[in-house]
Amino acid sequence: EMKEQLSGSCTVEVAAFNEFTNFLSDKTLEQEFDFIIFDTAPTGHTLRMLELPSAWTDYLNTTSNDASCLGQLSGLNENRVKYNSALEKLRNQDDTTMMLVARPSHSSIYEIQRAQQELQQLSISKFKVIINNYIEESHGLISSQMKSEQDKNINHFTEWLNNNHAYYVPYKKQKEEGIESLTNLLNDDNLIENDDFIVEDHPQFNKLIDEIENSKVQYLFTMGKGGVGKTTVATQLATVLSNKGYRVLLATTDPTKEINVETTSNLNTAYIDEEQALEKYKKEVLATVNDDTPQDDIDYIMEDLKSPCTEEIAFFKAFSDIMENQEDMDYVIVDTAPTGHTLLLLDSSENHHRELKKKSTQTTSNVETLLPKIQNKNLTQMIIVTLAEKTPYLESKRLVEDLNRANIGHNWWVVNQSLVTLNQRDDLFSNKKEDESFWINKIKNESLDNYFVIPYRVLEY
Incomplete structure (x- = not known):
């Protein structure tokens, strides 16, 4: 531990x-x-x-x-x-x-x-x-x-x-x-060359939908670093699957609450307020602190409760509460995912429950019920959302290594906002397209060909 x-x-x-x-x-x-x-x-x-x-x-x-x-x-x-x-x-x-x-x-x-x-x-x-x-x-x-x-x-x-x-x-x-x-970078000149990039063909988003339908997966988490489009991808998944007649719950932590979907008979949405969830979790933890605990130690606990891992655990607990009465849903799609590290903190023993038993006053039965489902690769998959760039790719690789340590399923990668499949020339981005092609090839190998490309959406004016 x-x-x-x-x-x-x-x-x-x-x-x-x-x-x-x-x-x-x-x-x-x-x-x-x-x-x-x-x-x-x-x-x-x-x-x-x-x-x-x-x-x-x-x-x-x-x-x-x-x-x-x-x-x-x-x-x-x-x-x-x-x-x-x-x-x-x-x-x-x-x-x-x-x-x-x-x-x-x-x-x-x-x-x-x-x-x-x-x-x-x-x-x-x-x-x-x-x-x-x-x-x-x-x-x-x-x-x-x-x-x-x-x-x-x-x-x-x-x-x-x-x-x-x-x-x-x-x-x-x-x-x-x-x-x-x-x-x-310090030069004023920005050499612009003609965009002669040859458009590439990559697996598209609809193929991911097909694979999800052909699997037994029920829980889908979009996972990735900030700014890669996790909420957008989660919303697209929820919309397409609900339009196909499946009952879908879309849970979001997006503070803007702008997930741009209409609730229908097949599609329900739930907003997890991360600040409220964090405050609730803090109160649960602080309630276990003894009255004779020195103030220095209380200060430490208070600061520790501001860590990224604490935020993830608070989110996971709030999500588990939402999931209590959602057995009738065909798919539950969440636009935020706990890291493998956080899941291991919650469940860090050979039988997957030592952490829960050790501090049962701090962990609800809903969490205990949900954790095995998250660890069941047939039921749950983390969808890695990334961009075709060096830093997002390397960060995604680290997330995958983390999930591997926790034995969490992550079959699919989604490359968002890509230019390489667009039949649209733009001289400013000829080099960017070449770079994207290189990183998509890396992603293709890393994902064992289980990758899908969502093109940058160009609006025709």
Whole structure:
């Protein structure tokens, strides 16, 4: 169980911050370089955790909170002074600037806005906001439509972006890897070549529907990193299957509640309010804390309950409550999926129930009923939703490795918003199409040919 707790994203962040502090405390490096640039930064949650006294004690040896994924820091206690020094450097405006980088998409800008708010609560106050891949000029119908979407998203956040004096990095046709390519980012020229890409043929979305119908699967979760289109794919699945006469429940955690489907006799929708679910779960956990528990330890529990794993567990518990009376549904489709790591935290024993029995006051019978169904590959499949790009592909691979550890089914991959199957020329994206072709081939191999491509939807004006 401790090994699984140490597999969480929070632990990875602490490990990264541990290395980060070595750089910050190295006087030789300070003298040798004018700038030290890190391509990642700790979240507000991790930094808050590192400031809590109980994070550095043996308190975690004497408590059992099924949401805890940070793992204890007492083994790193000799670095505590270094950590405090590093935090002070992050707060010093003369020393440190936090670069908040986003694509011009709603979800991406929203995430950096939220990250800034978290960091500001820790007295980190110097920021630069950078919007990357902004299309300055269109060169075809696809880039024209994408530019319109980008401008709409930017307009939504105009006040915040202006207040932060946001910088915009233009979309470049060239690849952004390697020293030479990165140097070209600073050039004003953006070499545009004719789009002579040969349209490719890949399995389409309707084939995925056929495979779902031919299987015995009842529960479908769309899984992927932010911005890949999980809600869109889940909505499409629910709509098509319900139109075929199946009884479908579509459950969403999308905070906008804009899943754009009409409830019909075959299609029902349920909204899981993640904030409400998290508050409910927090109350359940805190209700088990003894009255004589020191305040430092309570503070630790409160911060631990803000971890990503806790949010997933709270969601899973809320989802299990919704599922209590849904036996008559042919398909239950959910636009959010717990990671394999979270499922293992909930169910980390050989007989799949040690965690439940150990802390039964914190785990409802609905969860205990649902977990075996999720682990049954004949009943449940996670659909990996990704983009035909390097980072989404690598992140999806990590999610799959996580699911494999938890023995959770993931037969199908969906490549969303792809350009390679479109018979639509756009000179700005000729290189992008070549890149997509490369990553789709990787996805094809990784998924053992169980992949499906959804093209970018071009609206004819």
